[in-house]
Amino acid sequence: MQCDEDDVLIETLCLEVLIDNNAYETAESDYYTVGNVFFNENCLTLDVSSSGCDGSTWVFSLIDSENIAESMPPQRYLKLSLNNDESCLAVFTKEISFDLLPLRIEGTNEVLLNIEGFNEPILYAY
Secondary structure (H helix, E strand, O other), X not given: OOOOOOEEEEEEEEEEOEEOHHXXXXXXXXXXXXXXXEEEOOEEEEEEEEEEOOOOOOEEEEEEEEEEXXXXXXXXXXXXXXXXXXXXXXXXXXXXXXXXHHHOOOOOOEEEEEXXXXXXXXXXXX
16 A cells, blocks of 8 residues: 655654765765755754655665865765665655764864755854
8 A cells, every 4th residue: 555645754863973984985875855954953954855655764874974174164075865665656755853063173163064965055053
């Protein structure tokens, strides 16, 4: 049995960002689109849509490259990865959040987050 309606599912957990250059370089992802992007305290929250049966088995990762551009403000480079093994025709949107505290850079109160596939960098001010 398949769903054929768009549903919005909300994750309440702020997930960890993986800081690992090897994981960044080798990360693969299933197709997704990102709608709204906003901050909830020190968490980056994204509305992510993909096809599936209910989205309950989706696994998201936000991976930092460990490379920091020494600009003003400094910049970090990230990839959002989705592992989606669901093969249904419905489209679901999940709200996911990632804890940005490990991405802070000493000596500054903001950092630009360049997430692969996003048109514009995201300014994280803290």
